[in-house]
Amino acid sequence: METLDRTLGALAHPVRREILDRLxxxxxxxxxxAEPFEMSLxxxxxxxxxxxxxGLVTRSRDAQWRPCALxxxxxxxxxxxxxxxxxxxxxxxDRLDTYAQTVKREEAADAPHSED
Amino acid sequence: xxxxxxxxxxxxxxxxxxxxxxxxxxxxxxxxxxTESRHLAQWWGPYGFTNPECAIDPRPGxxxxxxxxxxxxxxxxxxxxxxxxxxxxxxVFTVALLNPxxxxxxxxxxxxxxxxxxxxxxxxxxxxxxxxxxEAREDLAGMSDGWNxxxxxxxxxxxxxxxx
Numbered sequence: 001m002e003t004l005d006r007t008l009g010a011l012a013h014p015v016r017r018e019i020l021d022r023l024x025x026x027x028x029x030x031x032x033x034a035e036p037f038e039m040s041l042x043x044x045x046x047x048x049x050x051x052x053x054x055g056l057v058t059r060s061r062d063a064q065w066r067p068c069a070l071x072x073x074x075x076x077x078x079x080x081x082x083x084x085x086x087x088x089x090x091x092x093x094d095r096l097d098t099y100a101q102t103v104k105r106e107e108a109a110d111a112p113h114s115e116d
Numbered sequence: 117x118x119x120x121x122x123x124x125x126x127x128x129x130x131x132x133x134x135x136x137x138x139x140x141x142x143x144x145x146x147x148x149x150x151t152e153s154r155h156l157a158q159w160w161g162p163y164g165f166t167n168p169e170c171a172i173d174p175r176p177g178x179x180x181x182x183x184x185x186x187x188x189x190x191x192x193x194x195x196x197x198x199x200x201x202x203x204x205x206x207x208v209f210t211v212a213l214l215n216p217x218x219x220x221x222x223x224x225x226x227x228x229x230x231x232x233x234x235x236x237x238x239x240x241x242x243x244x245x246x247x248x249x250x251e252a253r254e255d256l257a258g259m260s261d262g263w264n265x266x267x268x269x270x271x272x273x274x275x276x277x278x279x280x
Binding site for chain 2: 085086087088089090091092093094095096097098099100101103104107
């Protein structure tokens with residue numbers, strides 16, 4: 001789950017989340033991506049590199065302006081993982097409720113009957 | 117900012133998942149089902165899973181160890197530590213899910229709150245993804261005695277609050 005760890009690490013910063021958010025609409029250059037942020041171009045580039053390392057963003061080698069694009073695969077993995085996690089807890093809590101009824105019945109049966 | 121469609125919404129705030137359930141039992145009973153090993157073994161995990169090994173030590177710093185078996189026979193080890201315990205209202209523990217090959221999945225912090233609803237109990241489970249610091253990751257990568265020791269060290273780090 002190394003990838004997942006990296007994915008979450010990359011998503012942990014609001015600037016990086018916003019960069020991804022904007023890439024959903026299509027590829028953009030670093031300059032375009034940096035525009036809304038009040039930070040230097042190198043600082044934004046650093047965030048983009050983190051996203052690249054996590055495999056969330058790819059940069060084409062061929063074009064002059066090397067646009068950044070969204071790579072969906074790790075995101076898919078994360079979403080699968082969250083889904084599995086959801087299932088784990090939803091079903092565990094179902095089982096908890098069912099089991100609680102069983103224990104209630106057993107303990108009621110075991111309780112000493114009070115007699116005058 | 118245009119609104120994001122599809123999976124991205126879930127993805128851009130994936131740090132925490134919350135579940136709530138009304139359990140038709142007294143809070144004192146629900147509390148026991150969470151904190152006594154023999155009871156925990158009966159409900160932990162998805163449908164069809166069993167827990168051939170299950171131990172929780174319900175004290176601050178107490179260890180949690182659950183070996184889950186899937187209907188297909190796959191085994192998954194959960195290990196963690198109790199971080200905070202306030203009977204019968206709140207239980208906080210870490211749990212790391214390990215893959216069948218022993219490789220580590222993410223570690224989580226689980227906060228379970230139990231609210232008395234007059235004979236019923238409202239259970240709220242908050243699951244947070246814990247982030248290992250880069251140092252902790254290097255620690256983990258460099259451990260020679262395998263993941264057991266690593267996880268132990270990671271739980272220690274978590275308890276010291278150095279892992280965020």
